Amino acid sequence: QVQLVESGGGLVQAGGSLRLSCAASGRTFNDYFMGWFRQAPGKEREFVAVISRSGLIRNYAGSVKGRFTISTDNVKNTVYLQMNSLKPEDTAVYYCAAARRSSWSVEGAAYDYWGQGTQVTVAS
Secondary structure, eight states: OEEEEEEOOEEEETTOOEEEEEEEEEOOOSSOEEEEEEEOTTSOOEEEEEEETTSOOEEEOTTTTTTEEEEEETTTTEEEEEEOSOOGGGOEEEEEEEEOSSSOOSOGGGOOEEOOOEEEEEEO
């Protein structure tokens, strides 16, 4: 089993920044991708960003590209999501997820493990 714990959420003014962290513990795998998803009230969960274990492969949703940066620290077994130029529409619960696969995916169903989520609220 893999345990994922997110942190770093909070309340920020529009235009501000937050950095989310996702600490992984438990069993590890050679090939996996780590993703960030978010779910706003009344909306479906959506893909935000994904990164490979090596950090060489990264992809972003169009709505966050250029504003968010995903990174990984394999020594700390932690994945980060640096969020800049935040907008009110970024308000959501952000979830970290891990997928035991050799290719990345934007589909939540492709991910095997999920964290409990952390709330991000952007005030206008």
